[in-house]
Amino acid sequence: MIKAWIFCWCLVILLVPISAQTVTVNSFELPNGLKVILSPSNDMQAAAVCVYHMQGARNEPADSRGISYLYQYLMFDGNENLEPYDHVLFVNKMGGIVSGRVNYDNAVFYETLPAQEINVALWLESERLKSLRLQDANIDYHKNQIFNRINRLWESSQNFKAQTWVSSKVFEGSAYEYPLYGDLNRIRFLSNDRIRENYQKFQNLANILLIIAGKFDINELRAGINKFFQNIPPGRKPANPVFSAHNQRKSFLLKNWMIAGLKRNFVVYGIKAPAKIGYNFMYFDFLRYYLTDPRFARLDHILNIVNELDVEIESSFTDYMEANCLTIQISTSKRINLEKAKYVLEKEFQALGSNPISNSDMKAVRSLMEIDFLKSMISLEERCLRIGEFFQMFGELNFFDVQLKRLRKITSFDIMESAKKYLLKENQVVLNVYNK
Amino acid sequence: MFITNRNSPFRCIFCFLGGVLFFLGSSRELASETRLFSFTTSKGLVIKVLQDNDMPFIHAQLLIYLDGSSQNYTSLAISQLTVMNMFERELNSPPSNLMDMLQRQGNDYQVEQNPEYVKITMNFLPDRLAAFPKLLKEIFYYQSFHLKKFKQSKEKFWSLFAKDRDWKKEMAFLLAYQQMVGNFYFSQGLLLQEILNRINLAQLRSFLLKTFRPDNALLILKGKINPYFILGMIEKDLPQPSPQPSKAKKEEITINANRKIFVLNVNSAEQPAVYWFDAAPAVTDVSYLPYVIGNFALFGFPGGRIYQSEKNQFSMAGYKVNTETYFLKKFTIFCNYLRLKYIDLENFLLLVEQERRKFVVRPIERKEYLDALNYYIGRAQVETSRFDYDLQGEIDRFHSQGVGSLALPIGPQLFQEVSLNRVMQVMDEQMGSRHRSSGREKGIVVLIGNANLIINSLKLLKTEALELSMD
Numbered sequence: 049m050i051k052a053w054i055f056c057w058c059l060v061i062l063l064v065p066i067s068a069q070t071v072t073v074n075s076f077e078l079p080n081g082l083k084v085i086l087s088p089s090n091d092m093q094a095a096a097v098c099v100y101h102m103q104g105a106r107n108e109p110a111d112s113r114g115i116s117y118l119y120q121y122l123m124f125d126g127n128e129n130l131e132p133y134d135h136v137l138f139v140n141k142m143g144g145i146v147s148g149r150v151n152y153d154n155a156v157f158y159e160t161l162p163a164q165e166i167n168v169a170l171w172l173e174s175e176r177l178k179s180l181r182l183q184d185a186n187i188d189y190h191k192n193q194i195f196n197r198i199n200r201l202w203e204s205s206q207n208f209k210a211q212t213w214v215s216s217k218v219f220e221g222s223a224y225e226y227p228l229y230g231d232l233n234r235i236r237f238l239s240n241d242r243i244r245e246n247y248q249k250f251q252n253l254a255n256i257l258l259i260i261a262g263k264f265d266i267n268e269l270r271a272g273i274n275k276f277f278q279n280i281p282p283g284r285k286p287a288n289p290v291f292s293a294h295n296q297r298k299s300f301l302l303k304n305w306m307i308a309g310l311k312r313n314f315v316v317y318g319i320k321a322p323a324k325i326g327y328n329f330m331y332f333d334f335l336r337y338y339l340t341d342p343r344f345a346r347l348d349h350i351l352n353i354v355n356e357l358d359v360e361i362e363s364s365f366t367d368y369m370e371a372n373c374l375t376i377q378i379s380t381s382k383r384i385n386l387e388k389a390k391y392v393l394e395k396e397f398q399a400l401g402s403n404p405i406s407n408s409d410m411k412a413v414r415s416l417m418e419i420d421f422l423k424s425m426i427s428l429e430e431r432c433l434r435i436g437e438f439f440q441m442f443g444e445l446n447f448f449d450v451q452l453k454r455l456r457k458i459t460s461f462d463i464m465e466s467a468k469k470y471l472l473k474e475n476q477v478v479l480n481v482y483n484k
Numbered sequence: 485m486f487i488t489n490r491n492s493p494f495r496c497i498f499c500f501l502g503g504v505l506f507f508l509g510s511s512r513e514l515a516s517e518t519r520l521f522s523f524t525t526s527k528g529l530v531i532k533v534l535q536d537n538d539m540p541f542i543h544a545q546l547l548i549y550l551d552g553s554s555q556n557y558t559s560l561a562i563s564q565l566t567v568m569n570m571f572e573r574e575l576n577s578p579p580s581n582l583m584d585m586l587q588r589q590g591n592d593y594q595v596e597q598n599p600e601y602v603k604i605t606m607n608f609l610p611d612r613l614a615a616f617p618k619l620l621k622e623i624f625y626y627q628s629f630h631l632k633k634f635k636q637s638k639e640k641f642w643s644l645f646a647k648d649r650d651w652k653k654e655m656a657f658l659l660a661y662q663q664m665v666g667n668f669y670f671s672q673g674l675l676l677q678e679i680l681n682r683i684n685l686a687q688l689r690s691f692l693l694k695t696f697r698p699d700n701a702l703l704i705l706k707g708k709i710n711p712y713f714i715l716g717m718i719e720k721d722l723p724q725p726s727p728q729p730s731k732a733k734k735e736e737i738t739i740n741a742n743r744k745i746f747v748l749n750v751n752s753a754e755q756p757a758v759y760w761f762d763a764a765p766a767v768t769d770v771s772y773l774p775y776v777i778g779n780f781a782l783f784g785f786p787g788g789r790i791y792q793s794e795k796n797q798f799s800m801a802g803y804k805v806n807t808e809t810y811f812l813k814k815f816t817i818f819c820n821y822l823r824l825k826y827i828d829l830e831n832f833l834l835l836v837e838q839e840r841r842k843f844v845v846r847p848i849e850r851k852e853y854l855d856a857l858n859y860y861i862g863r864a865q866v867e868t869s870r871f872d873y874d875l876q877g878e879i880d881r882f883h884s885q886g887v888g889s890l891a892l893p894i895g896p897q898l899f900q901e902v903s904l905n906r907v908m909q910v911m912d913e914q915m916g917s918r919h920r921s922s923g924r925e926k927g928i929v930v931l932i933g934n935a936n937l938i939i940n941s942l943k944l945l946k947t948e949a950l951e952l953s954m955d
Contacts (some may be wrong), residue, residue: 091538093865093896137786141855143862204569256551262869343591344650345573408588415590419607426871453634 058433071425071448073435080282081254084273085435085445089428095262096428098158098170099177100436101169102255103286105230106152106223106370107244114194114230115246118215120150121190125155128179132186142168147429152224153369155250160428163263173258174468176274177251182244195236198229206307207314210481211364211375214318217301217477218373222294224366248461252283254436257439259432291441294325294371296475303479310483312360314379317393318477321365321372321470325441329372331466334458336365336374337407339396345411347376347393355392357385369441371429383482400467404460418455518874521711527722528699529620533711542613542707543872546604546623547879549700550597560599560658561679562572564697566688567602568637570626570646571595574656575636575644580628585619588612599661600812610708617714617721620703624722624798631942632684641680652757655748655821656930657810658762662815663928664741684775697725702882704875739815743925745833745945755823756933759837762926764816764914767880772816773902774895774910776809780850780856782839783807787855789839798831801823811876815884826941829931833945837925840915848911853904861896878881 072304075085099318105116125133141148157176159169212227212301219225229235253435258277260269297320321336322328340363351357357381366372379387405413424430425448438447469475521533550563558702568575571593577581586593586606593606600937604623645651705714739754739762764779783805784789794800803822810817824832867873877894915926931938 056892089869092868094497094867094869096869140785141859141862143859143864143866145866159868160866162862165862219615344587344595348574349576352574408583415609415612416592418609419541419590419592423871425540426869428869470761 051065055271063101065280068327071431071447073445074402075445077280078273079326080280082277082280083284085257085258085259085439086264086266086269087259087431087435088264088266090263092263093170094160094428095166095260096158096160096262096432097173097428098156098259098261098436098441099173100257100259100432101155102257102436102440103248103250104151105123105228107249108230112235112242112246113226113228114228114232115238115243116150116155116250117229118133118187118190118194118235118243119158119247119250119341120148121193122154122180122182122186123148123176125186125190126181127175128181129175130172130402132181135176138168138172144169150228151368152228154436156433158232158429158432160262166260166264166269167276170272170276174280176254177238177253177277180251180341181311182240182247182249184240187240187243194229199308200233206310206481208375208480209246210305210314210316211377212479213374214316214479217375218297218318218320219371222371224368224371224373233390242364246415250332252286253280254283256283259435259436261428261431263433273423280359281450291323291325291369293326294320296320296470296472297477298474301478305479305481306484307481308484312379312381312467313383313480314377315386315390315481316479317374317376319374319470320475320478321475322466323371323375324369324437326369327467328469330454331458331462332372332374332470334413334463335466335471336418337417338409338463339363339376340365340376341416343416347396351378351389351392351395357389357392358382358387359389364456369437387410394473397467397471400471401464402468404464407460410458410460411462412469414455421451421455496646503755512777515754518706523711523715525698525715525719525722527719527725528697529722530702530717530882531715531718532702532704532882533709533714534704534874534878535709535710535711535778536706539605539707539871541609542616542705544604544606544608544616544706545671545704545872545875545879546606546620547702547704548602548604548696549702550558550601550695550696552598554828556662557679558683559691562683562687562691564645565634565637565641565680565683566886567595567597567690568641569629569633570623572637574640574647575633577633577636578630581628582619582622582626585615585622587875589615598810598812599658599665613714614717617717619652621720621723623687624698624701626692626696629688631685634688638683645739648926648940652748652932653759653808653819654751654761655819656757656821656932657817659746659748660928661810661817663744664739664763664815665763666738666740693726696775697728698722699725699728702879704878706872706875713919717859737947740782740926741926742929743929745929745931745942747935747938748930748932751930752933754869754933755825756829756831756931756938757821757823758832759819759821759930759932761928761930762818762820762914764818765794765910766813766815766883767811767894768883773898774907775816775818775914776860776913777856777899777902777907778843778848778911779807779818779820779851780859781852782843784856784859787852789842790836793835793839794832798828798835800828802830803828803832811880811883819920826933826937829941830943830945833929833942836927840925841928843915844913847908848904848905853907857899857902860899862897864894864896866919 071087073085073087075083077083103116105113108115123369124133124135126134128136136146139161142161144159144167146159146166148157157173158171216225216227238280258273259399321332337344340361342348346362347361351359351361357380359378362379364375364379366374372455376393378386378393380389424434434447435445439445487800518534518536521535523531523533551559555701570580570582573583588680589606590608592608593604596603596605645654718839741761747764762779764775773815780788782789783791784807788805790805791802803824805820810820811817819896
């Protein structure tokens with residue numbers, strides 16, 4: 049009997065910390081089809097309102113690529129009742145933060161502000177959905193701004209050019225092949241009517257999630273949502289987006305660029321990585337942390353500390369739903385060091401596919417990933433983004449425990465298998481950029 | 485229905501369920517609020533534990549105090565090099581015990597430094613809490629200095645110094661700070677390579693012995709922590725520090741924030757940056773919040789007088805000024821900064837001066853005051869969504885050592901208690917005619933950009949220039 053009691057109490061004690069960590073998420077739908085997702089946290093005095101569009105640049109028609117990128121700027125350009133940037137000023141005046149971006153798979157716009165001002169954010173977002181200002185003058189202004197800015201970058205930065213080329217080759221044949229800003233010349237001469245017409249699809253309510261996280265009173269919030277959003281006309285239900293994970297590349301691609309007057313030689317590696325919807329994504333993400341996260345920085349350690357090559361390493365990761373790309377750029381003024389670095393890197397990739405990572409490294413990276421994941425659940429904006437992404441990919445809302453459990457169970461065998469599959473030479477695009 | 489049989493299985497089940505409900509209820513109660521525990525260990529380390537049972541990881545901040553008032557650029561370089569040798573990931577060869585321990589702890593740490601303290605911030609999972617006291621011991625009794633690493637740290641100093649931070653702002657701040665506490669002579673130069681070259685490893689060791697001591701530090705932990713458990717572990721693991729050399733009695737700092745304009749030259753195609761530094765009351769002083777509101781009425785975006793005048797009087801592009809606050813023990817430094825075109829540089833500086841003078845003759849209007857109040861009350865609420873928002877209040881409280889009567893941490897309520905009259909009174913004290921009697925305005929201005937272009941664009945204002953090239 050006593051044993052049974054002790055067992056029961058142990059069970060309760062074990063379960064309490066798990067339940068304390070769970071992030072609560074629930075949802076409801078308005079009659080016009082707008083899906084509202086709520087994630088309350090009553091231990092703060094702030095709230096975030098996020099409008100999550102379940103579509104982005106990948107859904108653009110081929111002849112108007114870059115149109116969503118243009119919307120990113122137009123979204124702050126006022127509407128029927130507000131002048132350009134009033135939206136930002138409103139929220140800024142009450143100590144809040146406004147942000148937004150368009151990506152390939154989605155587009156998010158959010159405000160974080162004092163909890164009692166949540167209705168202001170709802171009003172601002174509803175105004176934006178109802179009557180975004182799409183007049184010729186402001187569309188033309190942003191077309192020119194984007195054209196000039198990207199052109200300047202293109203002309204001045206060899207790194208930008210090289211990374212754009214590598215990325216386009218890694219994603220060849222997929223929706224991610226073209227840059228987010230599309231074809232600059234084409235978008236500049238695209239008719240404004242076309243831009244206005246396409247916006248109807250972009251702001252289709254059936255394809256939008258309204259995600260609210262932080263402190264709120266559920267009854268007041270519901271009343272606010274009804275007041276501001278129920279009069280927006282319903283959108284046409286889009287065909288369920290079907291995501292499919294892309295396979296790895298089948299052939300190695302190597303290219304050399306010779307550029308006169310280049311100060312530092314560099315090489316850009318583009319490694320095709322698993323889709324976010326795929327099971328392998330987390331394992332590859334582990335590899336990315338291990339190799340390139342500045343807090344762990346294995347590559348920096350082997351190239352600069354063990355081999356003393358004095359090279360600069362930069363990396364980026366795309367975070368897309370159907371396929372991804374890990375870009376590693378190594379640069380140095382000494383060509384010989386660059387060649388050595390490439391050799392060492394290849395050996396390291398091979399070693400990762402054949403030898404398991406040490407237990408202490410496994411533990412360290414796993415814990416780093418877990419801390420980052422937990423931090424992202426505390427940050428209101430990131431939590432909204434993760435909830436939206438997970439719902440878009442899997443139609444599920446409660447992912448926190450599942451993700452955490454999977455993260456804690458990663459083994460060195462999983463990582464070795466992932467390295468074998470994705471760090472293969474055939475899965476790489478390599479661009480050498482040398483001084484002529 | 486009353487169960488009289490003591491051995492009845494129903495009675496046991498009800499008892500158990502009651503117990504579970506009570507346990508869960510009490511844990512929920514505990515989870516709902518953050519509780520503060522303060523201790524001082526027998527070795528003199530001050531520990532503050534913010535027990536938050538909802539937090540899924542542990543956040544730690546360790547502050548080690550430096551003698552800010554007696555710092556010059558040599559001592560500054562010694563402390564920078566010490567921190568680099570101990571914590572810089574890029575210099576981990578040969579590997580040190582400390583770096584291994586940090587890695588096992590999860591490796592999510594960062595170290596920042598100002599003239600008054602080194603702050604080590606760390607996040608780790610609760611299962612690493614038991615190992616944390618050993619890590620503390622390793623920091624306080626570090627013995628892994630290595631000549632090779634030391635040489636590398638000097639060679640790579642600038643690239644490491646500039647890594648992951650706004651180094652221009654940092655340099656401008658150091659310059660302004662030295663100017664304010666009165667230890668800086670322009671001929672000394674800044675943190676230059678020749679200063680670094682003169683430093684040897686023995687100086688780092690002696691600095692470490694003198695400074696990295698439990699009785700010269702503050703530790704704050706936040707998360708699901710049993711405070712008595714961690715106190716016991718730290719008591720057990722930290723050895724007694726060596727006796728502290730008797731300190732000479734410090735002279736009271738006289739803050740000298742008289743107007744000077746410095747130009748630092750960098751070879752960059754970017755627009756020049758303007759950093760405007762003002763010495764303000766310490767964060768625990770009752771005049772601090774009125775100053776914050778007054779500063780917003782001047783520099784704030786979009787309602788601030790400078791932003792409004794830029795557009796209305798000078799037809800400038802409407803530059804947004806950012807504000808950053810450096811909390812120091814005896815005073816606070818406000819840094820208002822922005823980037824702008826060379827052509828607008830002098831107009832902007834003259835405009836700021838003009839608006840500061842007007843402050844006394846044209847008092848802050850009620851609307852300006854309410855706008856500032858509204859902004860800061862909202863900002864204080866938005867900040868509560870950060871997991872570390874309540875730590876700064878504890879640090880400030882510790883700094884003040886009972887001096888100053890402002891209740892901390894600063895939240896919406898404290899802002900509501902600041903009256904418009906008080907704001908005017910404080911701004912008059914800080915910027916009013918009393919301070920201009922010597923003919924000197926207040927505020928140290930650091931301009932960073934192409935020095936030739938800057939000096940050519942300043943026709944009326946007198947500057948001191950220094951070449952600083954980090955590109």
